[in-house]
Amino acid sequence: MLTCLEDIDMKELSEVFDPKSQDSFVSLYLDTRRIDEKFVEKRTSICRSVFKINRPMLDNFDKTMETIKSYLAKNPKEEGQAGLAIFASDTHDFFKAYKLSLPVENMLIADSSPYIRPLARLIDDYETFGLVLLDSQRARLYVVCSGKIDFKKKKAKDIMNKHKKGGWSQARFARLRQGAIDKFMKEVAEDVEELFSKDHVIKVVIAGPGSTKVTFQEYLSQHIRGKIVELIETEFDEAEHTLVSRAKEVVIQDEKARDDEMVAKWREEILKSGLAVYGVTETKVAVMNGQVEVLLVDKDHRIVGWICEHCQFLDTGKRAECPYCGGDANEVDVIEEIVEFAIRHDTKIDFVESNPLLAELGGLGALLRYK
Numbered sequence: 001m002l003t004c005l006e007d008i009d010m011k012e013l014s015e016v017f018d019p020k021s022q023d024s025f026v027s028l029y030l031d032t033r034r035i036d037e038k039f040v041e042k043r044t045s046i047c048r049s050v051f052k053i054n055r056p057m058l059d060n061f062d063k064t065m066e067t068i069k070s071y072l073a074k075n076p077k078e079e080g081q082a083g084l085a086i087f088a089s090d091t092h093d094f095f096k097a098y099k100l101s102l103p104v105e106n107m108l109i110a111d112s113s114p115y116i117r118p119l120a121r122l123i124d125d126y127e128t129f130g131l132v133l134l135d136s137q138r139a140r141l142y143v144v145c146s147g148k149i150d151f152k153k154k155k156a157k158d159i160m161n162k163h164k165k166g167g168w169s170q171a172r173f174a175r176l177r178q179g180a181i182d183k184f185m186k187e188v189a190e191d192v193e194e195l196f197s198k199d200h201v202i203k204v205v206i207a208g209p210g211s212t213k214v215t216f217q218e219y220l221s222q223h224i225r226g227k228i229v230e231l232i233e234t235e236f237d238e239a240e241h242t243l244v245s246r247a248k249e250v251v252i253q254d255e256k257a258r259d260d261e262m263v264a265k266w267r268e269e270i271l272k273s274g275l276a277v278y279g280v281t282e283t284k285v286a287v288m289n290g291q292v293e294v295l296l297v298d299k300d301h302r303i304v305g306w307i308c309e310h311c312q313f314l315d316t317g318k319r320a321e322c323p324y325c326g327g328d329a330n331e332v333d334v335i336e337e338i339v340e341f342a343i344r345h346d347t348k349i350d351f352v353e354s355n356p357l358l359a360e361l362g363g364l365g366a367l368l369r370y371k
């Protein structure tokens, strides 16, 4: 079964690490749309040559890779699957595999904890949204999760034909017809409330021909109305996949606009030395103190640094030993580590794409709740 991103326990993944600071966890990401047969072999041999001098580490790596390979052999690509993420460690008796409906870049990393940044980024990019397609007598409701339709419901009602028949007066006919439409809208709205009130439906898109989608909003609660990002003009019979793609695009654009607003707000706060921090050290401290409202991370930025898994001290640059406790220092991507800290502290993370200001200020920063 494909995993819905919302169902992944990111907190659990972020909390796992090797207390002895050994690179005993393997994180494997595969783009399953076009499987590169040689990729895993190549990376395996590179890692093995690094572990050669450390027998127990090599043993753990080999055993972990055996488990991963046997999983791969037993789990051929499923319909709709575009990616795969596996986190495993033999010594820690740890194994998690997620079949994803979204593609990921091939990656095999051996580290002292699962490498979760690519997954966290997908979760930020593909928010679950609700989609309503309706005209005055038919409705379809969708919940789109991780870019795929996760749930749908159809509803239709025989609303009196637009042309009056029999002996009714025009006015009486119009009244009855309007009453029937009104009742139908109320029923659809009830379904929407029930389905989309759940926490994980973050945004709502309403689609359909003409003015029905506009009037329909009046039947919805304030709570749902607050989640609406756009109304899409479309025929009721537009192909499902076309409609879902259009809605997905709208949701992604909305997310991008919100990210840019967030960076603009962050910039303002920095200028007036208000509720904002930037740079590795200050951002890390703010995350650890639980002061962060939103962590802003440049999507493609990496910062080379080290972490002491013993005392968790994190800094940029290179070191073999922690200067504070003498523990072993492990080379890391500082941004990945801060993302992990943030997830452990239930902090919201925004992965921002190509924003020059954020890139200029080191690719990392945060808006604070308090100072």
Ligand SMILES: [Zn+2]
Residues within 6 Å of the ligand: 308, 310, 311, 312, 313, 322, 323, 324, 325, 326, 327
């Ligand atoms: Zn230390």
